[in-house]
Amino acid sequence: MSYIYYPGCSLKGTGRAYEESLLAVFKALELELEELHDWNCCGATSYMSVSELKAFALCARNFALAEKQAKKSGTTDLVVPCAACYLGLNKAKKYLDQYPDIRTKVDQALATANLSYNDNIRIRHPLDVLVNDIKREDITAKVKRPLNGLNVACYYGCQIVRPYAEFDDQENPQSMNVLVRALGAATVDWPLKTRCCGGSLTGTVQSVGQQLSYFLLREAIRRGADVIVTACPLCQFNLECYQNEMSGRFDAPVHIPVLYFTQLMGIALGIGDRELALQRLFVPFKPKAIMRQVAGGANVGN
Amino acid sequence: MEKWEGWLKIRYESELDQDFAGEIASVPGADKLFTCIQCGTCSGMCPLSPFMDYTPRQIIAMIRAGFKGEVLSSYTTWLCASCYSCTVECPKDIKLTDIMYAAKRLAIREGAYPKRFPIPVLANEFFKSVEDTGRSNEGRVLIKLYLKTKPLNMLKQATLGLKLMLRGRFSLKKEQVQGRDGLHRMMKFLEKEHMVKTKANSIAQKEAAV
Numbered sequence: 274m275s276y277i278y279y280p281g282c283s284l285k286g287t288g289r290a291y292e293e294s295l296l297a298v299f300k301a302l303e304l305e306l307e308e309l310h311d312w313n314c315c316g317a318t319s320y321m322s323v324s325e326l327k328a329f330a331l332c333a334r335n336f337a338l339a340e341k342q343a344k345k346s347g348t349t350d351l352v353v354p355c356a357a358c359y360l361g362l363n364k365a366k367k368y369l370d371q372y373p374d375i376r377t378k379v380d381q382a383l384a385t386a387n388l389s390y391n392d393n394i395r396i397r398h399p400l401d402v403l404v405n406d407i408k409r410e411d412i413t414a415k416v417k418r419p420l421n422g423l424n425v426a427c428y429y430g431c432q433i434v435r436p437y438a439e440f441d442d443q444e445n446p447q448s449m450n451v452l453v454r455a456l457g458a459a460t461v462d463w464p465l466k467t468r469c470c471g472g473s474l475t476g477t478v479q480s481v482g483q484q485l486s487y488f489l490l491r492e493a494i495r496r497g498a499d500v501i502v503t504a505c506p507l508c509q510f511n512l513e514c515y516q517n518e519m520s521g522r523f524d525a526p527v528h529i530p531v532l533y534f535t536q537l538m539g540i541a542l543g544i545g546d547r548e549l550a551l552q553r554l555f556v557p558f559k560p561k562a563i564m565r566q567v568a569g570g571a572n573v574g575n
Numbered sequence: 576m577e578k579w580e581g582w583l584k585i586r587y588e589s590e591l592d593q594d595f596a597g598e599i600a601s602v603p604g605a606d607k608l609f610t611c612i613q614c615g616t617c618s619g620m621c622p623l624s625p626f627m628d629y630t631p632r633q634i635i636a637m638i639r640a641g642f643k644g645e646v647l648s649s650y651t652t653w654l655c656a657s658c659y660s661c662t663v664e665c666p667k668d669i670k671l672t673d674i675m676y677a678a679k680r681l682a683i684r685e686g687a688y689p690k691r692f693p694i695p696v697l698a699n700e701f702f703k704s705v706e707d708t709g710r711s712n713e714g715r716v717l718i719k720l721y722l723k724t725k726p727l728n729m730l731k732q733a734t735l736g737l738k739l740m741l742r743g744r745f746s747l748k749k750e751q752v753q754g755r756d757g758l759h760r761m762m763k764f765l766e767k768e769h770m771v772k773t774k775a776n777s778i779a780q781k782e783a784a785v
Binding site: 290 | 602656660662663672680683697701713714720735738743750753758760764
């Protein structure tokens with residue numbers, strides 16, 4: 274199966290490890306990703322705060338480009354891994370569909386760049402693809418290093434399931450938990466899995482943003498998680514990169530590896546550490562050492 | 576939060592802006608504003624409400640009553656991190672996140688947002704960067720943010736920046752799309768098209784020009 278792939282800005286920057294591990298995992302599962310040619314920023318939350326129309330137009334440009342590319346590649350599925358991009362594009366698609374006022378203006382704007390959008394795009398999250406387009410057995414069959422004994426907290430964050438996603442439950446999503454369990458790991462019961470990590474507040478109003486991330490980390494640790502996995506570049510950044518600062522700022526120190534779910538999948542599928550960009554982590558996750566620790570060495574492959 | 580502004584002020588009806596609620600409600604998705612039953616589910620769901628000067632429920636009541644100045648200069652709308660918990664749980668299907676966005680846009684357009692509060696500054700810098708290149712340049716935007724708000728914080732963040740750089744996660748290289756001209760034409764076309772028509776559009780254009 275093949276898909277058009279929309280990386281978004283973060284996956285080329287702070288979230289590079291997400292892109293690298295996603296590409297490696299999709300390749301291992303024989304799912305083809307072809308990058309959207311000349312994609313532009315989705316606008317994220319900041320754009321919506323300044324100009325709604327321009328935010329929708331930015332998304333529409335991506336749709337128009339994807340439709341062009343779809344003619345050659347034969348797929349209309351746009352895979353969007355970043356949570357903010359996924360929400361932004363989904364929202365734009367819904368609003369362009371529901372509000373003719375917006376649609377007319379955006380269509381006129383597209384025309385100035387010789388582009389057009391004809392509603393022929395489907396927006397998919399990698400979790401959606403991995404849970405619905407391939408059989409669970411096909412994943413388990415490819416597991417070379419079962420993660421037995423590893424306790425994983427699956428963190429969805431806000432913007433994947435809220436408010437537009439249809440592939441999972443908004444209050445208690447399961448797709449990532451299902452995938453992680455297919456790798457042999459256990460998932461911890463952690464009700465904060467869709468609670469906000471603070472988003473960009475960790476960079477703007479740090480005392481507030483870090484407080485929100487800290488709650489999540491502390492509760493995950495208290496519930497026995499060995500590692501947190503996430504599907505959003507900003508969540509990953511917030512939960513991982515400020516752990517030192519948070520340990521100094523709040524009452525108890527926090528220390529726990531935070532991976533992209535694709536990195537954890539890649540480990541189980543036997544993909545090499547560098548290919549999965551594990552060297553980019555702040556809090557190291559060394560599969561061999563950790564698996565030896567949690568499983569007494571029984572399941573450590575090469 | 577820089578200073579505590581006190582609780583909801585008492586206002587005479589004549590001091591309130593009677594058009595404000597209509598202005599906000601005219602934004603797509605915000606039209607259900609008037610059906611709010613003030614149940615407070617939004618404030619209860621909101622992970623940021625403990626840090627806000629007015630809770631989301633209060634903001635809705637204030638918009639409806641016409642407390643325009645207070646709403647547009649509040650920290651609340653900017654602290655909203657767009658997690659959509661309120662929108663999903665609202666029993667009256669009010670899209671609170673969209674209402675927060677509408678208030679943010681109006682605050683920027685009218686120059687009423689809390690000055691030197693880093694969040695609107697970030698929004699503006701991000702906006703300018705993407706409008707210019709078509710892509711967000713995280714590193715460059717953050718540096719501008721710190722220069723404009725708390726330059727000293729940049730030193731504190733230097734270690735983080737260095738650690739990111741060592742892991743190949745931070746760069747100052749300028750990313751841009753090839754179809755930049757087309758994108759500029761699109762944005763220019765939309766320049767004058769605001770979803771909310773206000774008398775303060777000229778102020779907005781002045782702001783955008785700065």
